[in-house]
Amino acid sequence: MRPDLREGLWLTAFLWCGVLGFLNLSSIIAGTVSTVGExxxxxxxxxxxxxxxxxxFGAFRIMAGRNVLLAWPVVGLAALVCAALMTGADYGSQIVLHHLFEGHRMPVMTRTSVLIVAALYLCIYTTNAALLWITSANRHMREQQHQIAVRDADNLRAQLRVLRLQLDPHFTFNALNGVSGLMTAGRHDEAERMVQRLAGFIRATQEYSPETIISLEDELALTEEYLDVESVRFGDGMQVDIQCDPDLFAVPVPNLLLQPLVENAVKYGVSPSQDPVTIRVIAEPLGEDRIRLIVANDGFTGVGGAAPGTGLGESSTRSRLEMSYGGAAGFEAGPTSSGYSVEITLPVSGPKVRAGR
Known part of the structure; x- marks a missing residue:
């Protein structure tokens, strides 16, 4: 633990000026100081x-990082040497001033008085050393905490990146499978439109790294683009209803947070249904400092348990929320009387892990 030069100098100056200032003020008040020399x-x-x-301070810096059993005796010896030098400088200056200024009174210079003064200086220098150690240890601890915080943030970003990269091939496979189905059914024009919209959606998502934080307005725009891709395949069989309070547009959220959830709604709500299905994406305020995001469909009712395959979309979203928000985010999913719903609650302040585009 190497002490900071500036911090050490300020600490030492504060200690000595405080102690000597008190002693000097006491001497002036007591009337023991009257001549120029004094x-x-x-x-x-x-x-x-x-x-x-x-x-x-130099001894402290030299012994920084050494074994405590070696460092402290050396620092203690340095404090003893400093006390001896200060005692010599104190009495030596008194002798010089006594010869330079008439009437300058010499302090008592018996062995006992000199030892008392030396002991006082030793106490002050020992206190100085202890304060240097405490401030150095505190600074070292802060640096370690900062390094740990940076490392944890880097680890979280890496995990977020892995989760997003797991979702990308999953989405691409489903989309291409949809194109293949259209081609097989002879719906070539629709397949071409789906490929074009898919290309536009992929271009939009490539603008962001997996851990990028975007506005809720941009997130809903990406969600709408994805649903536009799927609407080519299902036509009138899929209706989309996206609602958002304009006051929430600027709320920061992880990019593509909703995409795996609406993908599940399409795959397990719209695709197997013989009737038109509506997918609703709703963003609404929840109190003053939270928002609620809802992805719901009225196709899959959950009868007979959860639909196979819903695990990846929901589990990855849960994991991203945990990594991005810690315990500040909420996630609930399950069947409703009219279909299936996923509800996310988030703080409006945004994720704790952020990264630029």
């Missing part, structure tokens, strides 16, 4: 203290 002593003391403290 006032100079008050100025020189913090200068000496800060200059000598650089030795302690």
């Amino acid at each position: 006032y100079l002593t008050l100025i020189l003391a913090p200068i000496f203290a800060l200059a000598i403290a650089t030795l302690l």
Whole structure:
């Protein structure tokens, strides 16, 4: 844990100026400072203290990253040396000022008084070392937390990318299978229109990376383009109803979040039905800070259990929501009295994992 130079200097200056400022102010109030030399002593003391403290800071930086059993004795020895130097500088400056300024009073210089002063300086330098260690440890911990946060975000983006890439071939297979069915049935014009719309949809989706965050307005536009592709195949057998409160257009969401859900609605609601089926996509506010997205169809009723194959679309959407929002997103799916519905609730603030286009 190497201490930051600027942080260390500010911390040391604050400590020494605080301690010496208190002592100097006490001396002035007590009336023990009256001559020019004595006032100079008050100025020189913090200068000496800060200059000598650089030795302690240097020892701390040299021992950064070393074994604690080795580092602390060295730092402790450095604090002892600094205390001895400061004691010498203190008394030495007093002697010089005594000779330069008449009337400058010398402090008591008995062995006991010198040891007391040295012990005081040792306590201050030891405190200085402890504060340097605490701030360095705190900064190191913050750096580690930042690295962990960056790594976790990168991992989440990678997982989101894998999930999206799993869905792409799934969608492409279903779309091409639909084109093949039209060709086999001799509906060549419709197959051509479907291929053209499919190409337009794929071009639109290629603009985004798998983890890109887009506006809800753009997400609904992509959903509508996908349903336009499928409408060629089903004609009047599939009706689309997309509703969104205009105030929600700017809400950020993961791109193609709804696509696997509407694909399930087409495959398991529209395709097997002999009657026209309506797919509804609804975006509405839920309180002041959440929205609700609904993908519903009135074709598949869920009688006899969930339709085979609905697992990938729903499970991948659940996983993307968990990775993008953590526990802030909600997901519910199941049969209704008139078909099948998937409901997603999201915070309007958007996902916690974001990436640019």
